Amino acid sequence: MFALPGVQAHIRARADQYLEILRTLIRQPSVSAQGRGMVECAGLVARIMNELGMEARVVLSAGHPVILGERAIPGAQRTLLLTSHYDVQPPEPVEAWSCDPFAAESIGERIIGRGATDAKGNLLAILLAVSVLREMGLLPPVHLKFLFDGEEEIGSPSLPEFLERHRAELAADAVLTVDAGLEPPGRPFVWLGSCGLLAVELAARGGASDLHSSKARLVPNAAWRLVWALSTLKDPHERVAIGGFYAPVRPPGPEERRYLEALLWDDAAQQQALGVTGFLGGVTGLAARERMLYQPTCTITGLISGYAGPGHKEVLPSEARAKVEFRLVPDQSPAQVLSQLRAHLDRHGFGDLEVRELAATEPSQAPLDSAIALAVREAAAEVYGMEPAIRPRHESSGRQGTWIGARLGVPAAITGIGPPGWRGHAPDEFITVEHFLRGIAFVADVIWRYATVAR
Structure with missing residues (x-):
């Protein structure tokens, strides 16, 4: 039986160990656009995985290396593919940072560093969640596979060919990508699709x-x-x-429209953030949200x-x-x-x-009622105490999550554990200790629910 308080206590008892692993990973540069530290970081992630009880290997691709891994469970009837990426954005302008972008310095509750949230904190939340479940004897009856890309920040140009070449090895019943951070004011999210480009x-x-x-x-x-x-x-x-x-x-269907209506949206705040006095065509409210996503x-x-x-x-x-x-x-x-x-x-x-x-x-959109979507929704409500923001699709494009699921022909979902306003792609990117530790519990809860609750 999955007991969240016990899992959270287990995580916090090992907080110093987990935070040191995070700092070690941040300190290893892995700037895909510059080819900086990619082989070294891939090897580091694989070593961490093996030390945490998973089987991992670094696989060459047409571009930067890809990390594949597995945690097999005898008798499991389902397979979940967990994905994220180990590459990061260039840190420039370095002079705009409060500290060395790869020093992983702590300022209050924040750990500052390129990749702290995007996506090394998220990637480690996956690995440490599996480790926690294993240590507590809670690993559910589901095979776990891992795919960590080294080119997400440059559009994953090698991933389509890599997926085709390793299709059999990556076969799964669902895909979960863990990346990015919570939405303001701290609301978890589920993305079930993304635009193409x-x-x-x-x-x-x-x-x-x-x-x-x-x-x-x-x-x-x-x-x-x-x-x-x-x-x-x-x-x-x-x-x-x-x-x-x-x-x-096509326009959104009735259920998609219901999720659009539930999204937090303030026209004035959005316009202020974008530096405009109105949206194109004078659209507002629901019409603006629909235009943005559909x-x-x-x-x-x-x-x-x-x-x-x-x-x-x-x-x-x-x-x-x-x-x-x-x-x-x-x-x-x-x-x-x-x-x-x-x-x-x-x-x-x-x-x-x-x-x-x-x-x-290619654009992609997964079913709104899939087992993995339900697992993320239920776990988010349990761990964060609120219903997640459900986006039938996201306005951006990328070769993660639902795109991988579409390629493999299975449902997929994207979520993330970083703090709101985590300064993605900007100087002083950060993750907080609390969001990192709670994120580990969240991912553990998702894995458990996918195997045992969601049907």
């Missing part, structure tokens, strides 16, 4: 080289060519004008052409480039939208524009 670069060309701007009377201007092409992608009402773009898009986007994220330095230069640019990003919702696909974009440009007379794919991630 297609990022492209469009390139237009004029003359063979940059020319004196007086030649604009006779030679095409690449910048104007690109601007005219971009102007066809959206109408004045912010609707994407690419043919077929919205065909697969509508795809087309966003110009960068423009490059000509001269942008100080003063004036008489130049006719020969080349212009634009970075364009599409956030996609379930039932859209990056490949489909890329094809639609090419056809749209051709149809509007821009067949000469080059379209180059930069990144692509």
Whole structure:
């Protein structure tokens, strides 16, 4: 029988040991964007896992190493794949930190360091939860498998091929990703889906080289060519004008709408945080939430052409480039939208524009009533004393959780144990002692409930 008070007491009796493991892991840099410390950190995580009673190994991928592990339970009828990532964001600007980003210094109840929450604190919550259950003789009848990515912070480019190559080894009945932190004011969360992404670069060309701007009377201007092409992608009402773009898009169903209505949302606070006085199209409240999670986007994220330095230069640019990003919702696909974009440009007379794919991630959404979703919801209510915020999908995109579940064909959920306002991707990222220790109990409760309560 899982008794939360006993589990929490066990964790707090070993708090110093667990916190030292966390500090050791934070002190090992693992900056995927820079390739800094990746092999060393993967080896460290694998050693921690083996010392805690799991079988772990470091597996090479096309990019940074991946850590695979297992804790087999004889006679178990279910398998749960637990995932997170060991790579971190670059710490720059280092001078903006209160201390060395990899020193894991304590300031009050906070442990400061790059990766403290994202995601080394979350990753260790998984490992220590399993260790606690083992030490207390509470390991439930469920096989546990582990997958820790080393490229999450750079979009996990090697993960699709890795999953295909190790599909049999990673076979499971559900996926749980533990990453990020609680929502304000300390409310746990469950994400059951994420948006997809297609990022492209469009390139237009004029003359063979940059020319004196007086030649604009006779030679095409690449910048104007690109601007005219971009102007066809959206109408004045912010609707994407690419043919077929919205065909697969569906509104939220009744249960999804109920969860949308329950999400904490304050228009004024959101607008203040975003630095705007109103949302696009004048939407507010539920309509704003629905647009955020259920509508795809087309966003110009960068423009490059000509001269942008100080003063004036008489130049006719020969080349212009634009970075364009599409956030996609379930039932859209990056490949489909890329094809639609090419056809749209051709149809509007821009067949000469080059379209180059930069990144692509499929959208995903898991069932709202799966066993793993129920386990997270019940454990959150037990450990944190409140119902979690349930997001049928998240506005961001990434190759964790529900994306992995979709690839493996099983339900998935994403949750996290860090504190609200944990300064993700920013200087002075932190986790608190209380959130770390309580997070271990939370993950232990989720594992137990998935095996024994959720059906």
